[in-house]
Amino acid sequence: MKDDNPIRLSRRKMLGGVGAIGLASAGAGLGTTAYFSDEESFTDNSLTAGELDLLVHVDYSEDQGSYAQYSTPDGTYIDGGVVGGQEDGEPLQIEVSDLKPGDSGEAEFCFSIVDNPAYMWMCGELTDDDENGQTEPEAEVDDSGGDPGEGEGELADAMQVTLSYCSEEDGETVIGEEIVSDSLGDVMLALQSGVPLSGDGDADTPIDDREPFEGVESAFDDEEPNTAEQCVCVSWEVPTDVGNEIQTDSVMFDFEFYAEQARHNDGTTNPCVDETVVTEYDNDWKGQTLGNPTDGSVYTGVSYGEDQTVLSFTFVDDDDGTDFLDTADYSSTNLPVAVDADADGTHDWQLIWQPNAGFPDDPFGYKENTGGSYGSSQSLPAGFSALKVGNTISFGIPNSELSSTFRVLGYGSTGGEGPVAKVNADPTVGPDWFNSANAVEFTE
Structure with a gap:
């Protein structure tokens, strides 16, 4: 088939909201004469909009050997873009300093989607990859010039990142199928394009045939996270064979999760x-x-x-x-x-x-x-x-x-x-x- 008019779709983000949208009642059959009569009532009818509220539960840790160990506090979650979902809260921001070859970290992101099943996407962007000047040993192996703020750093290419599906079984994290694995720069390229996530953890499912993530009645059950079965795990490391070329370099990046209702939807709209x-x-x-x-x-x-x-x-x-x-x-x-x-x-x-x-x-x-x-x-x-x-x-x-x-x-x-x-x-x-x-x- 030929399509002479390509379809153009505008950007869509997470759908949410809750509220009552209507009341209705009806009566029928009131007699108007002295003859036979009857009455049937349908009272207290109501229509209530559902909701779709995404909470992301975060478990992050990093290993920098004797220099530092860090992990997010138990129960960390993101709602509305901020930690804990408070109006005056702050976005979750993780900073790693004094990065060296051999350092690593890992994060698990699990999702509470209240209360409708939803298609999910992971988006992101590499915002800085800077040289920040050069030390003498770096200058010997790196001829990029070293000007601060010129985006000529090597750290985004040196760091290795893997995105995978994962799940919790008997209190342990089980790693499933790999979504993408490459340098930080390339993984962020994939995320800027938009990575569709599949609710059944199948990394090869096309975007128009993937399973949505199931909805839950509430984000917590007796103060414990109540989440969809599939989570996303992210691991990073600076390989030990990386050398002086990354000295003083720095990277910054953002990533986000989007949820969009599955009902009346095929999941192909890319919000990224x-x-x-x-x-x-x-x-x-x-x-x-x-x-x-x-x-x-x-x-x-x-x-x-x-x-x-x-x-x-x-x-x-x-x-x-x-x-x-x-x-x-x-x-x-x-x-x-x-x-x-x-x-x-x-x-x-x-x-x-x-x-x-x-x-x-x-x-x-x-x-x-x-x-x-x-x-x-x-x-x-x-x-x-x-x-x-x-x-x-x-x-x-x-x-x-x-x-x-x-x-x-x-x-x-x-x-x-x-x-x-x-x-x-x-x-x-x-x-x-x-x-x-x-x-x-x-x-x-």
Whole structure:
């Protein structure tokens, strides 16, 4: 099928609220003559809105050897963005100082969703990755310059972070399936794109077929947390093989959890991005006969951050067992994305995911428009990043490389075996890698 009008969805956040919304009564059958009569009453009818209130229970600890040990107090929870849910409370903020190779930490986040089942997302952003000057031993191994506040630190790349599902069994935390594991910088790239969470702990479930998190009647039962079965665990470490390149460096980041009612909802709305464009796969482009067609949609998201803008492409396949991004189904599957960084009518460069191309940053590459042609594939420029998590491909672009208005053209291909996934203003038209007139325009 073709969709000539891509669907654009605005950002949505957590739904909440409680209140009475109406009273109604009815009477019937009052006699108006001296003949037979009867009366049936339906009294005290009421309609009461439900609620959806998300509380996040936090258990965090860190190990810095003899320097420091820290853990959150028992019973720490977040409600309304602040510790303990008090109006004058403070957001939960964890600071780690004097970080050294070998230091580590872990956190468990469990959810009380009162009182409706909900789809959940985890979002985040890396807000600082600074060099903060250089010591003499750091300068010997790090040629980035060391200017404070320039975002040239190495700590975000050095720290390793793993997000996993977990649950409580007999008082012990049991780690389940891994959601994403990479450097802190790449994990935060995935979170800025939005990571959908599944209520059954299945990390491979597509966003339109995942289980919501169950609701509970109250957040506490006899002062003990009353939570959904699935929790999310986060662990971090600075590997012992990291050297002087991280001296004096610092990072700052935020992350959030969102809950949205499951009723009358399919869970595909991503609250972590600022705008989404949805286009369907095209199985009959140019009237080709395909050997392996499949249906699905690509969700293109744009998230504007303090330092970078993230383009994300989530492929949602039908349930026929054939997946657009699976090289076992399509050996030549790929996704090139052309960007007109200043919306002047000409694409400036391409970002490419192609797992069998042998790119310098395999499976990612970068091609620059050299004035009517594209050069050979290069490594991603400094400050750019890319990551594939499940069926989502994300590209991080420094804000300095984009104007407030820019255009994007995507043309996912399965190498002729199956459909194409076009992201452009008119999906019935083929890709133009140079003229951006038919690209999708975004404005911050």
